[in-house]
Amino acid sequence: MTASNGAMSTTNTASLTVPAQVESVTQCTEFVAACAMAAGFPLARTHELELVVEEVLVNICKYAYVDAPGEMELRCTKTDSQHLILEFIDTGKPFNILTLPPPDLAVDLDQRQVGGLGVPLVRALVDTATYRREGNRNILRLSVQLPC
Amino acid sequence: MECKVREIANVSLIQVLGRIDHTTAKAFEDALSPHMAGCTGEDKKLLLDFSGVTFISSAGLRVLMIAAKRCRKQNGKMVLAALQPVIQEVFQISRFDTVFEIFPTVRAALEAISPAAASAYDGQ
Secondary structure, rough: EEOOOOOOOOOEEEEEEEEOOHHHHHHHHHHHHHHHHHOOOOOOHHHHHHHHHHHHHHHHHHHHOOOOOOEEEEEEEEEEOEEEEEEEEEOOOOOOHHHHHOOOOOOOHHHOOOOHHHHHHHHOOEEEEEEEEEEEEEEEEEEEEEEO | OEEEEEEEEEEEEEEEEEEEEEOOOHHHHHHHHHHHHOOOOOOOEEEEEEEEEEEEEEHHHHHHHHHHHHHHOOOEEEEEEEOHHHHEEEEEEEEOOOOOOOEOHHHHHHHOOOOOOOHHHHOO
């Protein structure tokens, strides 16, 4: 069962579709926070998932749509008592966030890149991340586990 | 996001409150910018009290990185204090804990960067 544009209640999957623009960040982070809290995630872990959602959405806007109009669907599924799956689905240009090169974090301040920290944060804060292209859709699937 | 500023001896103590994300990063940058200009040598140092920051994304880190680079360029001193655990984790992942000096409390930061400011802080 799927609940559209709403947080999970008695169903296992909730879905939110928003314009693929940075202005949608707050709506998406609030949506995921509600899903995570409903799934039993503690507040600190919920904040981490909000961070993941913001970083992914911003990158989709920047690279898949290149600031052109479009939509992104965010699906949140509780697969069992321990796992939450976040899926980001868009119809922009083929874009795999997982292949973006991470900045070198070990260099001196003078050599540190100013941006590019979104991908390392996403990678560090989820348990598994996969990307696939299906037809005209980019699908990024992130799995997160409830802390022990 | 909100910033409250107190001048204590030669330190500008900037208490940052709320979320620093893509929607508030520009406001954070604008709030920080006026204090960056005078942050040179011993005359003026910056201390960011992060005890009230509940969320920071790469947009906020970007503002801090630009500030750090500017500080180094003008021989200024900017340190942070009192990071909440979720912010500490973001700093560790992004290695910002090697970019900034970070202190557990505002008092400890003041003691390290300006004993005069620490004394004044105790007297307030």
